[in-house]
Amino acid sequence: MSPGVSVKRTSRRGHGGWTPWLYLAPALVVLAGLLVYPIYQLGLISFLEYTQAQVSGGEPTTFQGLGNYAELFGDTQFWQVLLATVVFAAACVVSTLAVGCALAVLLTRVRAVPRLALMLAALGAWATPAITGSTVWLFLFDPDFGPVNRVLGLGDHSWTYGRYSAFALVLLEVVWCSFPFVMVTVYAGIRAVPGEVLEAAALDGASQWRIWRSVLAPMLRPILVVVTIQSVIWDFKVFTQIYVMTNGGGIAGQNLVLNVYAYQKAFASSQYSLGSAIGVVMLLILLVITLGYLRLLRRQGEEL
Numbered sequence: 001m002s003p004g005v006s007v008k009r010t011s012r013r014g015h016g017g018w019t020p021w022l023y024l025a026p027a028l029v030v031l032a033g034l035l036v037y038p039i040y041q042l043g044l045i046s047f048l049e050y051t052q053a054q055v056s057g058g059e060p061t062t063f064q065g066l067g068n069y070a071e072l073f074g075d076t077q078f079w080q081v082l083l084a085t086v087v088f089a090a091a092c093v094v095s096t097l098a099v100g101c102a103l104a105v106l107l108t109r110v111r112a113v114p115r116l117a118l119m120l121a122a123l124g125a126w127a128t129p130a131i132t133g134s135t136v137w138l139f140l141f142d143p144d145f146g147p148v149n150r151v152l153g154l155g156d157h158s159w160t161y162g163r164y165s166a167f168a169l170v171l172l173e174v175v176w177c178s179f180p181f182v183m184v185t186v187y188a189g190i191r192a193v194p195g196e197v198l199e200a201a202a203l204d205g206a207s208q209w210r211i212w213r214s215v216l217a218p219m220l221r222p223i224l225v226v227v228t229i230q231s232v233i234w235d236f237k238v239f240t241q242i243y244v245m246t247n248g249g250g251i252a253g254q255n256l257v258l259n260v261y262a263y264q265k266a267f268a269s270s271q272y273s274l275g276s277a278i279g280v281v282m283l284l285i286l287l288v289i290t291l292g293y294l295r296l297l298r299r300q301g302e303e304l
Contacts, residue, residue, distance in 0.1 A: 039283070045276040052270035068277045077253070078261070078278075085236065085257040088167055092235035095175045097228065100182025105212060107187045119184075126180035130240035137173040138245055160246055163254040170241045170255070178234060182227045189223040190216060225297060229290055236286060239263065258282050 046068055053059040072078050103122070107115050125133070141148050143156040160166045193216065201211045217224065239259040242249065249256040249264065256264075258278060266275025 042276050042279050042283075045273055046280050048273055050273040050276075055270075055272070064273065068273045069281075072274060072277050072281070077256075081253075081256045081258055081261045084167075084255075088171070088257060089232065089235040089238070092171055092174045092178070092238070093228065093231045095171060096178045096182055096231050096235070097224075099175055100179040100227070101186050101212075103179065103183045104186035104190060105208070105216075107183070108190055122180035122183055125176055128177060130177060131244055133177050134173055134241050134244040137169065137176075141169055161251070163250065166246050166250055166255050170238075170245050173241050173245065174235060174238060178231065182231070185223055185227050186220060189220045193219055221297075225294070229293065232289055232293075233286055236289075237282060 047064060047066075048054075049062040049064050049067075054061045103118065107118060110118070128136075138160075140146050141159045143149060143158045149155065149157055159169045197215060197219075198211065201215050206214065237259050238257060242255060242257050242260050243263070246255040249260050253261075259282070262275045262278035262282070265271045265278060
């Protein structure tokens with residue numbers, strides 16, 4: 001092979017390497033404007049003294065360094081809210097994945113008409129705005145007019161008065177509006193699995209649970225990674241359901257999560273710098289969880 005041909009091929013490969021980035025450039029510019037700049041502003045405000053006085057121009061903005069973070073980490077309420085957020089988000093993620101995967105398997109076992117009805121019902125729940133769904137669930141569990149208390153014979157029991165019952169009620173609503181994404185995604189993945197594989201497992205006497213655990217779950221691992229990460233991000237930053245169903249965080253803030261806590265600090269108390277610091281902490285926690293999960297899977301030899 002002549003040197004000229006080698007140089008030509010190398011230059012073509014080098015030129016072709018930039019081609020995908022040229023197609024992605026418009027989307028990357030939009031993402032930079034929608035994500036990078038707001039994150040930069042969030043981080044910047046978290047290092048400043050930025051309250052209503054600075055917003056109105058009555059006092060100058062001063063640099064606080066890590067002062068806002070020191071104040072935040074020294075607040076015992078922050079750690080209580082952080083713990084409640086982690087536990088609540090974990091419960092929502094596990095419940096959403098369990099319900100979504102179970103219904104995805106069910107869709108492969110029922111006939112066309114029940115499958116279509118279930119898909120339409122799930123998509124209806126998915127398309128319902130969070131504030132609308134939260135209001136409907138509040139009515140269902142209303143102590144005076146809700147049908148749930150009447151069916152269960154609980155009288156005027158208030159589900160939002162107790163801390164754990166309020167969290168459980170919000171969890172049900174979050175799972176209700178989140179499981180369709182998991183169900184549809186996993187169902188599409190199951191339909192892509194060769195039927196011969198499932199038939200062979202069934203002929204070997206494997207139960208439905210064993211087929212899922214030993215056959216489907218390993219083959220669907222990339223899809224399960226995506227839905228898990230999405231669920232973690234969504235459930236960790238839940239705001240609307242908590243704010244609407246517990247009237248801003250529950251009695252004495254017993255049902256606060258980080259997103260609602262940041263809202264109270266930033267807008268109810270006009271401490272925008274503390275609210276921004278909470279946002280930065282949430283962003284870092286989600287990055288650590290996501291990257292840690294992906295690194296664990298790569299150590300196990302999974303291709304993502």
